[in-house]
Amino acid sequence: MAMTIPTVPQLQAGYIAQPVDMTNLAACCTFLLTKPLCRVHDVTAGQTIGASGNVPATTINFTTEDIDTDGMWTVVNPGRITPATPGWYKVRYGVNVGNNGASCDTAVFQVRGSGNPLGAGENGPFIPGYALSHTTKGGCAASSGVWPYYLYAGDYLQVRAGGDAATNVTATTDAGSYFSLEFVST
Amino acid sequence: MAAIPQVPADFALGDTSISEIQQLTYAVNFLGNYDVRPLWHLEPSTTPSIGANAWTTLPYSIALFDSDKVSDSTGALIVTQGYYAVEAALQIAAVSSDGFNGSFLITGGANNPHLGAGSTIRFGLRGGETNSTADAAICLSDVVPVVCYPGDQIVVQYYVSTARTSDANTNATFNTGRFNRPFMGHFIRTGT
Numbered sequence: 001m002a003m004t005i006p007t008v009p010q011l012q013a014g015y016i017a018q019p020v021d022m023t024n025l026a027a028c029c030t031f032l033l034t035k036p037l038c039r040v041h042d043v044t045a046g047q048t049i050g051a052s053g054n055v056p057a058t059t060i061n062f063t064t065e066d067i068d069t070d071g072m073w074t075v076v077n078p079g080r081i082t083p084a085t086p087g088w089y090k091v092r093y094g095v096n097v098g099n100n101g102a103s104c105d106t107a108v109f110q111v112r113g114s115g116n117p118l119g120a121g122e123n124g125p126f127i128p129g130y131a132l133s134h135t136t137k138g139g140c141a142a143s144s145g146v147w148p149y150y151l152y153a154g155d156y157l158q159v160r161a162g163g164d165a166a167t168n169v170t171a172t173t174d175a176g177s178y179f180s181l182e183f184v185s186t
Numbered sequence: 187m188a189a190i191p192q193v194p195a196d197f198a199l200g201d202t203s204i205s206e207i208q209q210l211t212y213a214v215n216f217l218g219n220y221d222v223r224p225l226w227h228l229e230p231s232t233t234p235s236i237g238a239n240a241w242t243t244l245p246y247s248i249a250l251f252d253s254d255k256v257s258d259s260t261g262a263l264i265v266t267q268g269y270y271a272v273e274a275a276l277q278i279a280a281v282s283s284d285g286f287n288g289s290f291l292i293t294g295g296a297n298n299p300h301l302g303a304g305s306t307i308r309f310g311l312r313g314g315e316t317n318s319t320a321d322a323a324i325c326l327s328d329v330v331p332v333v334c335y336p337g338d339q340i341v342v343q344y345y346v347s348t349a350r351t352s353d354a355n356t357n358a359t360f361n362t363g364r365f366n367r368p369f370m371g372h373f374i375r376t377g378t
């Protein structure tokens with residue numbers, strides 16, 4: 001369910017604004033007031049985060065949709081948020097890494113779809129996070145930022161994690177892992 | 187309270203009504219002007235001690251900017267219904283191997299059909315074990331996971347494994363009290 005990117009009318013001096021121009025202006029406002037927003041989180045826990053080298057490799061899965069105004073997440077692909085409306089997006093996420101005392105690196109990756117002019121492939125890692133889990137209180141590797149690439153229809157984002165020699169297991173203590181996308185610009 | 191704009195769906199040829207133009211003007215003002223659209227930046231005025239092994243609220247009593255008057259001296263008491271994003275920065279004077287987590291907590295008010303009065307959701311969790319010998323800081327950022335209604339309250343909380351002071355202590359006294367610890371939030375979009 002993609003939203004229609006509004007058309008901003010050009011009103012030159014002497015031009016008599018037509019009803020369609022005013023309607024387009026109104027559509028711009030409506031778009032911004034109802035822009036795409038998605039947030040998901042995990043209530044299951046127990047996902048093993050594999051040991052990895054320099055690049056996080058375990059895609060974090062989520063189970064529960066909190067907000068999804070534009071049909072961006074489905075339980076069929078629990079590790080993806082797929083923007084339906086192309087544009088620039090802000091990412092916020094956290095991975096609850098449990099309390100086994102190991103460190104965990106996280107980052108976000110973009111998998112490019114068929115509509116991306118760069119072709120198939122990936123962009124990333126960007127928006128890194130880190131946590132050294134405390135053996136009593138656990139930890140949550142988190143970060144946020146504007147995704148540095150324009151997202152086309154068919155592209156999707158994933159949060160990936162990687163531990164040190166030991167392996168972390170996701171937890172839901174206090175709050176489960178979370179992942180959100182907010183449309184910020186055309 | 188900021189009024190949610192009522193955007194006219196259609197303009198008709200020959201329509202002489204000024205009200206639709208005014209609605210459009212207000213919508214543009216709401217979207218482009220944070221004096222109208224809800225935005226807050228709060229700071230704490232104290233550096234309270236944080237007790238061990240319990241989620242503790244950091245009170246924010248200074249409003250550097252608060253366009254919708256949400257500040258309630260503890261956190262943010264929502265005035266205008268909608269979806270919100272929040273951010274905060276927390277500090278403790280730590281020693282190595284402390285557990286240090288931060289999060290937001292929303293408590294439902296009397297008006298939220300998705301979050302019963304007094305019910306809570308913890309979100310925006312971040313933290314872990316500190317490995318510095320001086321101070322530690324974490325930054326929180328998340329979208330509130332429910333539509334916020336007037337009367338819902340959002341606070342920022344610490345959890346530490348050993349009782350600590352909620353302030354930087356680098357270089358003994360020079361940096362103490364010199365770093366701000368903001369709690370910020372803004373309206374993202376409408377919601378029901």
